[in-house]
Amino acid sequence: MSESAPLDSEERSRRLNLLLDTIPKDGSRATFAQIQSFLASQGVRLSQARWTYLVRGGRGYERINGERALMTAIAAFFQIDPSYLLDRAGPVPEALEQQLELLRQVRLREVRLYATRKLGGVSPDTLEELNRILRDSETD
Known part of the structure; x- marks a missing residue:
């Protein structure tokens, strides 16, 4: 295998929800507003509709425009390796495993x-x- 396979929308959704459920921010589940604000500070826009699509695993749009930049910024929010949100073989973050x-x-x-x-x-x-x-x- 020369390169890892990208995530489909359902697997991306599963991984995002695992992060939301297990890696707290300020003592509780991260909110859309917190994520959106952090991403904006990184120069990445995230609408409520796009976020809903990501966490629900919308069908039919497996790849989204700007996916790499968006997933990298979300990974930075959770302080994890972006490959977990980009590649099927991406390592499970240590914080999530713990x-x-x-x-x-x-x-x-x-x-x-x-x-x-x-x-x-x-x-x-x-x-x-x-x-x-x-x-x-x-x-x-």
């Missing part, structure tokens, strides 16, 4: 808590087997 791992750990704790409450009458051997499975999933 947030996803944190979410995974939180979910495992929730499963343990639920199992502890709901399976109180289960034999100790069964509980130990469940704990082993959960521990093993932490290392995967």
